[in-house]
Amino acid sequence: MHRLPCTRVRIILKALLHSREATRLEARQLVTVPLAAMQISGGRFAVRNASPTRMVRLFLGAHAPGLCASVTAASSSGGGSAATAAPAADLVSWVQEAGGSTAGVVVRRDESGFGLAAAQDCGPGATLISLPQRCHLTYDGSTDPRLLALIDQVPAELWGAKLALQVVAHRLLGQASPYAAYVNNLPMGVAGLPIFFNGEALGTLQYPPVTEQVKKRCRWLLSFTQQVLGPLRGTDRDPFEGAEVDANALGWALAVVTSRAFRTRGPGQPASLLPLVDMSNHSFEPNAKVVPGPGGSMHMVALRELHAGEDVLISYGGLSNDFLLLDYGFLVPGNLYDTVQLRFDRGLIEAAKAVAGVGSTGGQADDPTSDELPPLPAWQQRELAALQLAGPDANTEVNIRRVSAQGQAAEAAAGAAAGSPADARLLAALRVLCAPSEAALCGRSGAERLGRWDAPLAAPAAELAALRTLTGLCAIALSQFKGTVEEDIALLAASKAAGQQAQQQGGEQQEQQRQLTPDEELAVRFRMDKKELLLEALAITSRRIKQLAAAASPSGSGGGKAAGGKAAGGSKGKVPASKGGGRGFAKP
Numbered sequence: 001m002h003r004l005p006c007t008r009v010r011i012i013l014k015a016l017l018h019s020r021e022a023t024r025l026e027a028r029q030l031v032t033v034p035l036a037a038m039q040i041s042g043g044r045f046a047v048r049n050a051s052p053t054r055m056v057r058l059f060l061g062a063h064a065p066g067l068c069a070s071v072t073a074a075s076s077s078g079g080g081s082a083a084t085a086a087p088a089a090d091l092v093s094w095v096q097e098a099g100g101s102t103a104g105v106v107v108r109r110d111e112s113g114f115g116l117a118a119a120q121d122c123g124p125g126a127t128l129i130s131l132p133q134r135c136h137l138t139y140d141g142s143t144d145p146r147l148l149a150l151i152d153q154v155p156a157e158l159w160g161a162k163l164a165l166q167v168v169a170h171r172l173l174g175q176a177s178p179y180a181a182y183v184n185n186l187p188m189g190v191a192g193l194p195i196f197f198n199g200e201a202l203g204t205l206q207y208p209p210v211t212e213q214v215k216k217r218c219r220w221l222l223s224f225t226q227q228v229l230g231p232l233r234g235t236d237r238d239p240f241e242g243a244e245v246d247a248n249a250l251g252w253a254l255a256v257v258t259s260r261a262f263r264t265r266g267p268g269q270p271a272s273l274l275p276l277v278d279m280s281n282h283s284f285e286p287n288a289k290v291v292p293g294p295g296g297s298m299h300m301v302a303l304r305e306l307h308a309g310e311d312v313l314i315s316y317g318g319l320s321n322d323f324l325l326l327d328y329g330f331l332v333p334g335n336l337y338d339t340v341q342l343r344f345d346r347g348l349i350e351a352a353k354a355v356a357g358v359g360s361t362g363g364q365a366d367d368p369t370s371d372e373l374p375p376l377p378a379w380q381q382r383e384l385a386a387l388q389l390a391g392p393d394a395n396t397e398v399n400i401r402r403v404s405a406q407g408q409a410a411e412a413a414a415g416a417a418a419g420s421p422a423d424a425r426l427l428a429a430l431r432v433l434c435a436p437s438e439a440a441l442c443g444r445s446g447a448e449r450l451g452r453w454d455a456p457l458a459a460p461a462a463e464l465a466a467l468r469t470l471t472g473l474c475a476i477a478l479s480q481f482k483g484t485v486e487e488d489i490a491l492l493a494a495s496k497a498a499g500q501q502a503q504q505q506g507g508e509q510q511e512q513q514r515q516l517t518p519d520e521e522l523a524v525r526f527r528m529d530k531k532e533l534l535l536e537a538l539a540i541t542s543r544r545i546k547q548l549a550a551a552a553s554p555s556g557s558g559g560g561k562a563a564g565g566k567a568a569g570g571s572k573g574k575v576p577a578s579k580g581g582g583r584g585f586a587k588p
């Protein structure tokens with residue numbers, strides 16, 4: 001959700017993605033726990049749509065080295081209110097009784113959950129909701145010291161888990177909680193969140209930067225509940241008064257927080273849940289935003305003219321699909337903030353060069369039979385260190401980016417380069433590694449001066465080599481996925497057909513065409529979008545190669561060569577097998 005400032009969050013989470021932590025559970029256990037009991041409140045949870053028949057399954061081992069909980073039925077979309085009452089009417093009354101104003105919105109409910117709509121026509125700047133501070137669910141000096149002691153044990157980067165402990169505490173209080181009207185209206189599960197995927201669905205993502213993060217969160221949930229909360233249970237230091245809080249229960253609260261919390265007080269400060277405000281869905285073209293009001297209140301205001309009944313949408317921030325999926329359980333196809341994360345290392349660059357037919361970098365190896373790469377000349381080492389891609393403080397995560405359609409159109413029209421499909425550090429590093437000498441950099445150094453797409457190296461051959469290496473990187477990244485975009489499209493179509501067939505045949509499905517679960521389908525869509533991003537990057541880079549090659553060749557004939565050229569031409573076919581051998585994606 002619109003976290004303030006969201007760049008900070010991205011930095012924190014990206015740092016998480018980089019930490020290597022591996023615990024492998026050998027044996028697979030399957031524990032089935034009735035959700036209504038959830039061992040946390042003895043069945044006192046009256047969350048929306050809660051049903052004693054719904055089950056949470058807890059998988060340990062096998063596919064995911066960690067926990068994976070899967071809510072087996074569609075979640076969300078219920079309501080704490082009676083069927084005839086307006087959705088969440090009790091919550092609206094509670095906010096009003098606390099001195100808040102909700103006159104600008106009505107709560108909507110559909111099969112995918114709650115949302116907000118404009119209650120009447122209004123102009124830009126109109127206040128839609130005013131939420132007094134006393135309605136914000138957070139933790140501070142007045143919180144039970146036993147709970148604060150627990151919160152202190154959660155690492156700072158897992159800020160959501162800190163607030164999750166407070167959410168658990170209020171859920172356990174039931175109707176005695178001052179936030180009962182809010183907690184009762186929270187969704188039972190957050191559909192699509194990968195911490196609730198089973199191993200099959202998690203594996204379907206085929207994207208380690210996300211799967212490793214999921215496993216890390218699950219491992220933390222398991223170890224914290226077993227090693228910290230378990231021994232505390234029933235002691236005088238137990239803020240949960242003897243209730244068992246297991247990984248499912250804390251996982252539910254974590255899902256609530258990651259998908260709903262605001263960091264209104266800035267990074268490093270406790271996050272807050274903003275009742276009612278958090279019922280607004282996300283759009284990258286929002287028509288409302290959340291701003292601080294007087295006395296610690298938070299206001300939701302219209303960004304433009306709104307018509308009665310129009311959906312009220314805020315932006316959760318400029319988030320990639322990785323973050324949208326991990327924290328919110330959905331993705332935006334063609335997301336302009338999306339990237340494919342790669343781990344920069346020389347071996348990967350050499351593999352990309354080999355794929356793209358570019359000569360290798362550096363001097364001669366002492367032993368030509370050795371796999372060891374020859375050392376780089378000092379000037380290249382220096383430039384890579386300046387880019388923080390080498391040296392003790394290196395951050396080796398680099399990204400292939402999505403370039404907007406407008407950017408591409410402008411590029412095509414102007415014959416120039418409007419947007420780079422590589423982040424500046426990556427492009428700068430490729431130029432450094434493809435430059436024949438330091439002189440070829442013409443005194444440029446660092447990402448800002450060397451990483452601009454529209455400022456090529458003066459030597460055309462070096463620039464072409466850098467761009468071809470970039471196509472090689474895209475090809476390697478593509479080859480890490482098991483199938484093509486077309487295969488994913490066919491899989492989704494077959495799944496849909498299987499579902500329709502099963503419906504006609506009363507639930508029976510033909511063996512050869514299994515219907516994907518909603519989580520698997522989401523995972524296929526996720527990986528398909530990543531592949532499309534890479535194919536677009538290939539196409540843009542190939543075009544650029546052609547332009548530069550045409551400008552450089554005396555005959556003007558071009559002749560640029562790019563890896564996966566056919567795929568780049570739009571066939572979406574399989575790219576040449578990588579020589580990278582399991583290289584590429586950033587793995588934590």
Ligand SMILES: C[S@@+](CC[C@H](N)C(=O)[O-])C[C@H]1O[C@@H](n2cnc3c(N)ncnc32)[C@H](O)[C@@H]1O
Nearest residue numbers: 113114115259260278279280281282328329330
């Ligand atoms: C802050 S809540 C918004 C209210 C939520 N719809 C509910 O039922 O309470 C965020 C969740 O809403 C859903 N959501 C919000 N924006 C969405 C979007 N653009 N597409 C799909 N799901 C979205 C996701 O499930 C997400 O985790």
